[in-house]
Amino acid sequence: MxxxxxxxxxxxxxxxxxxxxxxxxxxxxxxxxxxxxxxxxxxxxxxxxxxxxxxxxxxxxxxxxxxxxxxLKGKKFAISYPDNVYIDEEPTLQTLKRVLGTYFPGINGIHILPERVMSHYDVWPQDFFEFLSRRDAVSLVEYLQKEEYLDEKRIPTEKYGAIRDRAGAAQLASELIIPWLEGIETGDDTAGREKRADALVSVIEGAYNSHFNDGGFSQKTRAKIDPRFGTLNDLKEITSGYSVMLDYVVNHLDIDNDYLEAFRRGQNSGDAFILITPKEYDDMQRNGELSKTFRPRPFPLFTGVRKYPLNKDLTLSGKAEQINAVFTDSGLKPIDERVILFFSIYFKVQNDQGLTAEDKRVLDRFKKYLKEQGIEEGSIFTVSARQPAGQMFRAETAEDLSALVSILGFEREYGEIFLQHDDEIFGEKFFVYTTFSESQVDINPLSESGFKMIIDDLFHLLSSVNLAMMRMDAIKYLWKEKGRRNFDMEEGNILIDVIRGVMQLFAPGVLPLDEVNSPDPVVYKMEKDGGFAYLFGQVNSVVTAFNEQNLEPLKRFYTLFKEKQPRNFVPFIMLSTHDGRSVQGLGVQRTDGHVSIEQFYRLKEVIEDQGGKAKYRSVPRGQVAMDTFEKVITEAGLNAFKEKFLTLFTSQSVSEGDVLILTDPDTERQELLEKMAAFSGMSIQDLSRIPAIDYFLDWIIDGKTIYELCATSRSSFRKHVRNGAPSRGMLTPEMEARRFAQAQAFVLTFGQAVPAIYFNDLLGLENDYEGYDISGKPRDLNRHKSNLYSFDFENNQDPFIREYIPLINKILLIRGKDPSFYPGSDDFEFEALNESIFLNHPFHGGKHSFILGNISRMEQEIRINPAALAGAPRISRLRDLLSGAIVTPESDGTFILHFGPFGMLYLE
CATH class of the missing domain: 1.10.1740 (Rna Polymerase Sigma Factor; Chain: A)
Known part of the structure; x- marks a missing residue:
């Protein structure tokens, strides 16, 4: 070595x-x-x-x-899923490379979002390429749709499920696939045909029994490319023409990973993960240990799972029969199998966790039973506090299984007897640590097997292709122990240093890019020794400024950037990512945040009015940072009553600063409002209408706060914009396209950063309501999968697309050749020339560029003096690289510049 x-x-x-x-x-x-x-x-x-x-x-x-x-000089990265664009006849990585190369020549880097094996809820021809020719794979999907085994979205149907329930999974191949294979194959290789049919059915079964894959960040293995996307050779082909970044998803694996599957079969100790018994979980809930851990999402910290039972071959119906036999032996009558099967997932619903496809089918059948019995769903379920479009138990139902049994009209003994036997028949229950979702099990860095998994995964990625960068996904969550904060832990930072050292030694030139979705000041602090990390503050600051036609949020963003960014720090910036729009990065809860709470509420209103969704995360109920309290009180205009309000709290110092804790932890929302009204002399109605107060009450009483707004970039910008008058007017598509391109240009030319643009922003897409309706996951509003033939790059008749794509391409090409940019230098300044015209001024090695934009609908004229800017010489003329126009100075050396609505200049 x-x-x-x-x-x-x-x-x-x-x-x-x-x-x-x-x-x-x-x-x-x-x-x-x-x-x-x-x-x-x-x-x-x-x-x-x-x-x-x-x-x-x-x-x-x-x-x-x-x-x-x-x-990385001159690089602009497209952030793209492997299947953001596709055709049925080829692996999606091949389509992605072709589309970027043909239609977006200004892109020269790609961040390929997770491309390893994952769970899919639908079936694509590409899933069969391992077993069939491409033509036959397309033909098979068409056949399955024609026979209504797959629906128009290629999702397994109830008809498929009915045949599966009747014939059993083992017989599916002979009923569904063998007849089709006999129609396309000649010869009498019966054994080979049956083997191939079983492989094809396993693909459909995978979709039928799928679960949430978190946009590919729930990976079953790092060792193999998902067949839908292609092969390792397809990935290597992309690196031949682009600088590439892949994701090191260091925290977790998909719940169906081989190691946990082996534990469920009793073949290993499971110590690569953090596992606890149901009793341990109950104890942690009771003693408050769970609330000590920082939660980036609202989902439960632990997810309920079962080991495989001794008799693994029993169908669900067979298991229900065994339970009914126990009931009969105990002198009770058999009950409907739909009720028994729901009993088997009671502990999961009780935990308000996301359900697998099979669990959802069990739940749906139980609801049909309720309807047949005339039992109102509302007597058992209410809206989930954690799962979008999900349901949870009402308080009285969630107490224990016997409580549900009583509501259903059965003797309580049914619940007691079921619990005595369910582990034996359905499999032993356990809980596994899941920071991000029910399908992503955290790797335990304390165990030898967990550590080995972390290192093996790192080298799997480094071995894949020649990489320019590696995205360190949610890297600050790396270290976790029961009952601790488990975010930005000192032990985790030491382990991160180990990983960085390994990369520097074995793969120099592959730069680790830290991805931490936190307020910008937190990122600056974490990168205090210099480094390469995501910034998220601009994501919503830019949209807020453009929506309000006022540069104030961007002035605050830049001021913080100049004051707090560490030396030798390089940001990776974009207007949008594959996730929701980061509220964390915006720093809404901080006095040094980029927007006020009222501005944030206006942004939220625009996004929701245009079809977007807000996502919440859990925070410890009854406590709030002093800094957040100060921002709320100041913004609400209640500083005069601050000392009175403080009498409702006790103060505690923690590593992150002072925290206020409600003296009475059982205080309800209305009660706290009444006390605040009494202190301030305001009415409860007036107080509750103040955005800052509403935000505060959500946090401290309801224990929740918005952590992202889910929408595409385009669907986040206000469609109606004032034109200097009280009336509002709808933007023309061409005007909307210029505004959107300018917003992208602001980010692409801000700072000496490495810039990126999300693939769906390259296409200028609006919210994907169909994708959201299928999954129920708000992030899928921004995770389109576009059929190349449907989009039609050559002759698209959408006036927005016709205006936008040539313009964004021109901006990308200019930015890539601009010598005034060099990542990592400090040679940049931003100025707000008035409330709605910005100037980005990068300079390096004697080269200067001036990127100016009018973020308003009004025509404007402005005078600039480049010689007064940092390091700029006296300039005899300027050329606009977008239009080719030459601008000459006035006699005093200044330049008069004209801007139409959302007009932009890129001057050299």
Whole structure:
């Protein structure tokens, strides 16, 4: 191993880096365990190095650590799912490469969102490419739709489920697939045909029994590309023409991963994950341990699962029959199997967690039973507090299973007897730690098997293709222990340093990009020693400024950027990502946030009025940061009553600052409003109408706050815009396109950053209501899968698209060639020339550019003096790279510039 490393690094660098890795591991795990984990890294690293070609080694050796971002100069990244655009006849990675190369020549980098094996709720021809020719794969999907086994969205239908229930999964191949195969194949290879039919049915079964995949971030393995997207060769083809970034989803694996599956079969200890018993979970809920952990999403911290029962071959109906036999032996009458099967998932519904496809079918059948019995659903269920479009138990139903049994009109003994036998028949219940969703099980970094999984996953990605960057997905959640905060932990930061050291040693030039969805000041603090990280503050600051035609949010964004960004810090910025629009990055709850709470509520109103959705996360009920309290009181105009309000709280100092805790933790919303009204002399109605107060009450009483707004970028901009008068007017499509392109241009030219644009923003797409209706997940409003033939790049008749795509392409091409940008330098300034015209001024190596935009609908004229800007010489003329127009100075050296509505200039 050392012989190869010496071709890449100096002896001193190798010795120093290995020494730091070894020291950090000993500090984290102790000498003995730390040595084992160090040997794990060395073993995986040696295997990786031996797989490298001479060209790979030369490329690593040429990396200059003193100029780590040099290879990113002029790069603009498209953030894209592997299947954002597709045709049925080829793997989606091939389609993506072709579309970007043909229609977006200004893109020269791609962040390919997770492309490893995942759960899918639908069936595509590409899923069969492993087993069939492309033509036959398309034909099979058409046949399955014609026979109504798949619906128009290619989702398995009730007809498919009915045949499955009647014939059993083992017989599906002979009923559904064999007849079709016999129609396209010749010969009498019966055994081969049956084997192929079983493989094809397994694909459909995967969709029928699918679960939430969180946009691909719930991956079953890192070792294989999902067949729908293509092969490793398809991925390598993309790297031949683009700088590429992949996702290192270091925190978790899909709940169907092989290791947890083996635990459920009793074949390993499960210590790669954090597992607890139902009793331990109940105890943690009772003693408040769960609330100590920071929650980035509203879902439960632990998800209920079952091991496989001893008799794994029993169908659900067979299991219900066994339970009914127990009831009969106990002197009770058999009951409807739909009720028994619902009993089997009671603990999951009680936990208000997301359900698998099979669980949802059990729930739907139980609801049909309720309807047949004349029992109102509302007597058992209410709207879920956590799951969009989901349901949870009413308080009286959630107490225990016997309470539900009584509501259904059965003797309580049914519930008691079921619980005595259900683990034996349905499988032993356990709970697994799930930070992000019910389908994403967290890897346990404390165990040897968990650590090995983290390291193996890292080298799987590094081995895949030549990477420019690696996105460190939610990296600050890496370290987790029961009953602790588990965000930005000191132990986690040491382990992150280990991972960085491994990358620097074995794959220099692959830059780790930290992804932490936090307020910008928090990101700056985390990157205090310099680094490369996402910024999310601009995502909603830009939209707010454009919607209000006022640059104030962007002035605050820039001021914070200049004051707090660390030296040698490089941001990765974009107007939108594949997720919801970050409210965390906006810093709504902070006094140093980019917008007021009232501005945020106006943004939320626009997005919701145009079909978007707000998503909430859980926060500890009854407590709030002093900084948030200060912002609320100031913005609500209640500073005069601050001391009176503080009498309702006690103060506590924590590592993040002072926290206020309600003296009476059982205070209700109306009660707190009444006390605030009494202190301030305002009416309860007037108080409750103040956005800051509503925001405060959501946080401290309801224990929730909005963490993202789900919508596409285009659907986040107000469609009706004032024109300097009280009346509002609908923008023309052409005007809307210019505004949208200008908003993208602001981000693409802000700071000496590495800029990106989300694929669906390249296409200028509006909300995907069909995708949302299918999944019920708000983020799917912004996760379109566009059929290439339907979009029609060549002759699209949409006036917005005809105006927007040529303009965004021109901006991307200009930005890529602009020598005034160099990632990592500090040579940039932003100015608000008036309340609605901005100037971005990048400069580097004696080159200067001036990007100006009018974010209002009004025509405007403005005078600028470039010579007064940082480092700029006296300029004899300017050229607009967008229009080609030449602008000459006035006698005093200033330039008079004219802007139409949402007009923009890119001057050199």
């Amino acid at each position: 050392i012989d190869i490393l010496k071709k890449i690094h100096s002896d001193s660098f190798i010795e120093e880096t290995l020494g730091v890795i070894k020291k950090n591991l000993a500090e984290l795990y102790g000498e003995k365990k730390g040595r084992k984990n160090y040997n794990c890294i060395i073993e995986a690293g040696e295997k990786f190095l031996r797989s490298l070609s001479d060209k790979d080694i030369e490329q690593f050796a040429s990396f200059n650590r003193t100029q780590p971002y040099d290879h």
